[in-house]
Amino acid sequence: MWGRKKRNDKKKNTPQASKKDLPKRDVSIFEIRQAIQRFTSHLPDGVELQTIINEDNTINYELLSPFLEAIPNETYYMSKETYEVFEEKDKQLAFDLDHIQQAIDKYMKQTKELPIIDGDPYNKVNYFKLERLGLITYRPNYTFYITDDEFLITYEAPFPKKDQ
Incomplete structure (x- = not known):
């Protein structure tokens, strides 16, 4: 009432x-x-x-x-992970974003670090690190980068970080 x-x-x-x-x-x-x-x-x-x-x-x-x-x-x-929308011709990108984002989340939970190429100013995802822990079953044809925004991935190359 x-x-x-x-x-x-x-x-x-x-x-x-x-x-x-x-x-x-x-x-x-x-x-x-x-x-x-x-x-x-x-x-x-x-x-x-x-x-x-x-x-x-x-x-x-x-x-x-x-x-x-x-x-x-x-x-x-x-994409269920990034909520980006794709046309039919780019549908694989939606699947790859989900596959890699889930793997990154698990990797960070296990290791407490980002699975990036050491020293890379762009935070490029290191597929080898994800494979080594058995977190991915294939390597996408795209290069992904980890953003500072909730550690979400993107396929667009960011500008290099100024402090590096």
């Missing part, structure tokens, strides 16, 4: 649309990213963005379609 809201009062305005009512059309990656931002702003407390990512890293259009007001013709993929 004291300051408690009725359950319906707490609900955010979430777009409602049936998949049958929505048109199927070409949707750009930019539109997908915008829809994901709108979807995120409507998530209830305690619900993570990862709910929109299917097991195969595809984006769950059933959840996203009300924010797109369409069903995309294209298939987009999303």
Whole structure:
């Protein structure tokens, strides 16, 4: 009674649309990213963005379609670890980001250090260190770098650190 809201009062305005009512059309990656931002702003407390990512890293259009007001013709993929969105042609990058990010997290938990190439000012991931502990089953075709932001990885080479 004291300051408690009725359950319906707490609900955010979430777009409602049936998949049958929505048109199927070409949707750009930019539109997908915008829809994901709108979807995120409507998530209830305690619900993570990862709910929109299917097991195969595809984006769950059933959840996203009300924010797109369409069903995309294209298939987009999303990293479960970094939440980056990729087109079909780059879907392997979504899988590789997840594979290496999980390995890095485990490596840091075990060793209390970053699995980087010694002395590298870019914090380039050292696949050998991850392999040595049995944390990866393959080496991606990409070079990954560890950022200072929560030790997330990126495939874009950063600027070298000034103190090195």
